[in-house]
Amino acid sequence: MLEQVRKRAEADARTYGYFLHPDPEFLNDLLEGLKRNEERYGYPSCPCRLASGVFEYDRDIICPCDYRDPDVQEFGSCYCALYMRKDLYEGKTPIRSIPERRPPEKMARAYATSAEAPSGKAPTPTAPSTAVVAAKETTQVKKKIWYCKQCGYVCFREDPPYVCPICKAKREMFAELTLRTDAQG
Amino acid sequence: MLEQVRKRAEADARTYGYFLHPDPEFLNDLLEGLKRNEERYGYPSCPCRLASGVFEYDRDIICPCDYRDPDVQEFGSCYCALYMRKDLYEGKTPIRSIPERRPPEKMARAYATSAEAPSGKAPTPTAPSTAVVAAKETTQVKKKIWYCKQCGYVCFREDPPYVCPICKAKREMFAELTLRTDAQG
Amino acid sequence: MLEQVRKRAEADARTYGYFLHPDPEFLNDLLEGLKRNEERYGYPSCPCRLASGVFEYDRDIICPCDYRDPDVQEFGSCYCALYMRKDLYEGKTPIRSIPERRPPEKMARAYATSAEAPSGKAPTPTAPSTAVVAAKETTQVKKKIWYCKQCGYVCFREDPPYVCPICKAKREMFAELTLRTDAQG
Numbered sequence: 001m002l003e004q005v006r007k008r009a010e011a012d013a014r015t016y017g018y019f020l021h022p023d024p025e026f027l028n029d030l031l032e033g034l035k036r037n038e039e040r041y042g043y044p045s046c047p048c049r050l051a052s053g054v055f056e057y058d059r060d061i062i063c064p065c066d067y068r069d070p071d072v073q074e075f076g077s078c079y080c081a082l083y084m085r086k087d088l089y090e091g092k093t094p095i096r097s098i099p100e101r102r103p104p105e106k107m108a109r110a111y112a113t114s115a116e117a118p119s120g121k122a123p124t125p126t127a128p129s130t131a132v133v134a135a136k137e138t139t140q141v142k143k144k145i146w147y148c149k150q151c152g153y154v155c156f157r158e159d160p161p162y163v164c165p166i167c168k169a170k171r172e173m174f175a176e177l178t179l180r181t182d183a184q185g
Numbered sequence: 186m187l188e189q190v191r192k193r194a195e196a197d198a199r200t201y202g203y204f205l206h207p208d209p210e211f212l213n214d215l216l217e218g219l220k221r222n223e224e225r226y227g228y229p230s231c232p233c234r235l236a237s238g239v240f241e242y243d244r245d246i247i248c249p250c251d252y253r254d255p256d257v258q259e260f261g262s263c264y265c266a267l268y269m270r271k272d273l274y275e276g277k278t279p280i281r282s283i284p285e286r287r288p289p290e291k292m293a294r295a296y297a298t299s300a301e302a303p304s305g306k307a308p309t310p311t312a313p314s315t316a317v318v319a320a321k322e323t324t325q326v327k328k329k330i331w332y333c334k335q336c337g338y339v340c341f342r343e344d345p346p347y348v349c350p351i352c353k354a355k356r357e358m359f360a361e362l363t364l365r366t367d368a369q370g
Numbered sequence: 371m372l373e374q375v376r377k378r379a380e381a382d383a384r385t386y387g388y389f390l391h392p393d394p395e396f397l398n399d400l401l402e403g404l405k406r407n408e409e410r411y412g413y414p415s416c417p418c419r420l421a422s423g424v425f426e427y428d429r430d431i432i433c434p435c436d437y438r439d440p441d442v443q444e445f446g447s448c449y450c451a452l453y454m455r456k457d458l459y460e461g462k463t464p465i466r467s468i469p470e471r472r473p474p475e476k477m478a479r480a481y482a483t484s485a486e487a488p489s490g491k492a493p494t495p496t497a498p499s500t501a502v503v504a505a506k507e508t509t510q511v512k513k514k515i516w517y518c519k520q521c522g523y524v525c526f527r528e529d530p531p532y533v534c535p536i537c538k539a540k541r542e543m544f545a546e547l548t549l550r551t552d553a554q555g
Contacts (some may be wrong), residue, residue: 200385249521
């Protein structure tokens, strides 16, 4: 299972031309954190951030998080230092601490839900690890179809990505793609 | 023409951080196989698998096949050993035989069609190399719009991919995107 | 600002396995050109081509332009030599001049608009840098939803890409995705 987590991270790094943290022990700790979160929540949320346990509220911090690509682009590594640029991996550029890019309102929303969850009505379980996901997914978060005005990339999310995964255009290049009636996941 | 096939494979390898098989002769044989299939069927189906000649039934084995990314991730190379990870390319990890990941039902469907084709009604040709494609495409295979619940990637296929090409989430992270009416920008 | 332009180009090169031009001065000139265009037009159009100033007519030459991937695949570098393959970057293959792949009708359309713009009715500004974009975007260019018949990649553009960014299939593999009630291909 840890090997699966590692292989996914390696595959992801390969596609984007990133490197995983060079220190094997530090890297292992991060991968163990991802594995633990996947076991606990059903998805590998960021090992350096507190998850709420509600899929839709944690979606932006599921690894690779929404902030990874702009952070590697700007600072050379992601928040956790799991993914990094070659110059940092090779020690040519020092690894520095990365400011938290996650918007405060997303944190607030996640923490509010997290606090609510144990007291209130429990979600009806449908399958062992995806119960919470299924119960909450369609209700609280409004998703839209976005497209990149530069390259045309289409995605279905709450907000557009910070960086287009295809052409690297900035978030401002995304616009909503309006279809006549409504999308539902 | 062989050079085009090679360049496409090289471009594909570059994007995903893969390498093509290091042995020039073995590589050439695979590329020749792709070229032959492209000439015969109109699409470069896998040189190591038997194609049916019906586009939609062979779609999952058109190179790069649907199984390449999970196979490279798990075993270090694709079924043919055309695409591989750096450690295998450099001989640091031995190249091993890869189990066939293609589901038996897809094979059965393709072979059934393949056997049918010459005896029964021939598809009406519309253009030299895409005749069969056009004739069969819309009829037998039901495609859906899928999105990755993790990163929002949208695709239109029969089944979701095994691995999200954008964030590497597993197939289970894909859900169907249901749209009510017609598209407009 | 120049550093932002550089970082975006570097990120883009990393994802596709490309390299930026090895000569630091030549590279700087190209990046300065991109920066200048971004300041002038609101988007980083190609530093080696004449832009019209109308977003939709320049869209295909916004860097990375529509022609980069087929050009790197065929010739080893893009039109400007900003992006290149490793063998050219390392000087193993000489850098050659690349024929202009942009279709004459797109040039004609852009130049016609460019000449019109100052004389005729000015677009109503809505926001500082995106005014022209907003005013022209939905009117003159008809966009469609396209999907790659090979891998299912979906995009929303005037024409399909020359090369599928996900599976590298050729433009001919793209078809229009018409949405009626339920999706059908």
